[in-house]
Amino acid sequence: MAPKLNDPSLFKTDVCYVNGEWVKAGSGKTFEVHDPATGKLIGTCPEFTAKDTDNAIAAAATAFREFRTKTGRERSKLLRKWYDLMMENSDDLATLITLENGKPLADAKGEVNYAASFFEWFSEEAPRVYGDTIPAGVPGNRVVTIKEPVGVCGLITPWNFPAAMITRKIGPALAAGCTTVCKAPGETPFTSLAIAELAHRAGIPKGVVNVVTTLNNTPEIGETLTTHPAVQKVSFTGSTGVGKLLMKQASSTLKILSMELGGNAPFIVFDDADIDTAVAGAIASKFRSSGQTCVCANRIYVQKGIYDEFAEKFAEKVRAFKVGNGFEEGITHGPLIHDRATSKVDDHVKDAEKKGGKVVVGGQKMPDLGSNFYQPTVITGMTKDMAIASEETFGPVAGLFPFDTEKEVVDLANAAEVGLAGYFFSRDLERITRVAEALEVGMIGVNTGLISDPAAPFGGVKQSGFGREGSKYGIEEYQNIKTITYGGMGKPMQGS
Numbered sequence: 001m002a003p004k005l006n007d008p009s010l011f012k013t014d015v016c017y018v019n020g021e022w023v024k025a026g027s028g029k030t031f032e033v034h035d036p037a038t039g040k041l042i043g044t045c046p047e048f049t050a051k052d053t054d055n056a057i058a059a060a061a062t063a064f065r066e067f068r069t070k071t072g073r074e075r076s077k078l079l080r081k082w083y084d085l086m087m088e089n090s091d092d093l094a095t096l097i098t099l100e101n102g103k104p105l106a107d108a109k110g111e112v113n114y115a116a117s118f119f120e121w122f123s124e125e126a127p128r129v130y131g132d133t134i135p136a137g138v139p140g141n142r143v144v145t146i147k148e149p150v151g152v153c154g155l156i157t158p159w160n161f162p163a164a165m166i167t168r169k170i171g172p173a174l175a176a177g178c179t180t181v182c183k184a185p186g187e188t189p190f191t192s193l194a195i196a197e198l199a200h201r202a203g204i205p206k207g208v209v210n211v212v213t214t215l216n217n218t219p220e221i222g223e224t225l226t227t228h229p230a231v232q233k234v235s236f237t238g239s240t241g242v243g244k245l246l247m248k249q250a251s252s253t254l255k256i257l258s259m260e261l262g263g264n265a266p267f268i269v270f271d272d273a274d275i276d277t278a279v280a281g282a283i284a285s286k287f288r289s290s291g292q293t294c295v296c297a298n299r300i301y302v303q304k305g306i307y308d309e310f311a312e313k314f315a316e317k318v319r320a321f322k323v324g325n326g327f328e329e330g331i332t333h334g335p336l337i338h339d340r341a342t343s344k345v346d347d348h349v350k351d352a353e354k355k356g357g358k359v360v361v362g363g364q365k366m367p368d369l370g371s372n373f374y375q376p377t378v379i380t381g382m383t384k385d386m387a388i389a390s391e392e393t394f395g396p397v398a399g400l401f402p403f404d405t406e407k408e409v410v411d412l413a414n415a416a417e418v419g420l421a422g423y424f425f426s427r428d429l430e431r432i433t434r435v436a437e438a439l440e441v442g443m444i445g446v447n448t449g450l451i452s453d454p455a456a457p458f459g460g461v462k463q464s465g466f467g468r469e470g471s472k473y474g475i476e477e478y479q480n481i482k483t484i485t486y487g488g489m490g491k492p493m494q495g496s
């Protein structure tokens, strides 16, 4: 059933965006996309193959020759226009996000603003790319650097932020002068395709942005993007396992890589914290998108002196959540993306219960609402042998781990193989500095559970990957530094 949009032409079915045109898969095959809340068919999308993707890469390679010569100001204007169009169409984009991802409409609107803000941010960065003048070590030489776009970029994004993950990559790529082939997530392709339609309306030249879709051929297209000689860079957001596979594949042609991978965020509440602030932060961090963000709190460590009070206040807030279809008024939390996600969440809950954890809120699937719904859950008495201690749940389960000392909790937090985000709450300035410096993560929230901001560098350490998105650093991921050495420049001045 077609979604109700103010502008129905934003809903693109059975076509992908290649070389400025809407095209079908060469085979004519399509795959179905379903609403995670109702299970109903939303529409069908082209099942692209490696050959179809080659066409998109060829278009991007041709477009690069011209696009790289545009001035920063020209690229800035294109991105700004695209930003304006996203904002003008924000209600429709939010509708598509809720329809295919399930998050409540208010959250989807928040995502559209967040997604568009990357175009705004990078439209402001595009004209401000500077090289250096370097004092040469060789007499008579002069050394300068310029920054150049790396070339064609393959961008692969996940379903949890159908708009923001793609704009966070395309924004800096275009600002730098690169061209792109984006593989949209198979679960949520319609938002990406609508954004591509807005690129067209913004006047982005043909071939600069290409959006391809697939569900069953995902590994084949992943291999194409990571091995094709015309692709210079691959930026991936998704799980650590897939990131490792793509990195291996990309080694054959030594591509430049950015990897935004899985997290397992520690969230620490010290005895000296403001408890109400910490509760609010934990709710925001743990249950954003029903726990399906890479920066969601996964292990909540609470110091023993305040454990009971924190647990009681936190549980009280979670009991007040209203779970249901994201389009309904008053719904605070929607479904998970598919039933594999609810099964993983249920496994983590059962594992914790079996090992002595106490479920104080939720703990069950919600079959009355549909197969993808899970009750927001709070478990107390968590221990480090439980699965949640070492694996990312990616769902609405908050496990509260008691701890005694600062050293103990920092060691527990750092025991993870991944290191994306971490959070802690304290009012002691010395401790704040010490713990912020000790935690092995790429991003830290101190006395806040929300850290996402286009102005702030986003990325991880350890097996959460490498590279930074957003911020003044994001554009560098799409640039090469070229050094130009001018010889024979130190001759004496002519004339008397």
Ligand SMILES: NC(=O)c1ccc[n+]([C@@H]2O[C@H](COP(=O)([O-])OP(=O)(O)OC[C@H]3O[C@@H](n4cnc5c(N)ncnc54)[C@H](O)[C@@H]3O)[C@@H](O)[C@H]2O)c1
Binding pocket: 156, 157, 158, 159, 160, 183, 184, 185, 186, 218, 219, 220, 221, 222, 223, 237, 238, 239, 240, 242, 243, 245, 246, 259, 260, 261, 262, 263, 293, 294, 295, 392, 394, 420, 460, 464
């Ligand atoms: N660090 C970040 O910025 C960030 C952001 C969002 C999600 N994530 C992580 O992503 C994971 C959740 O998403 P997921 O379960 O859908 O991840 P996933 O790795 O299975 O999928 C992510 C994307 O990769 C694609 N993909 C899967 N296999 C592929 C292959 N062989 N070749 C090419 N593409 C392939 C999928 O189609 C999807 O578009 C979590 O671990 C989460 O932490 C990280």
Ligand SMILES: O=CCCC(=O)O
Binding pocket: 160, 161, 164, 292, 293, 294, 295, 452, 458
């Ligand atoms: O899920 C990953 C991205 C989340 C964010 O940008 O806040």
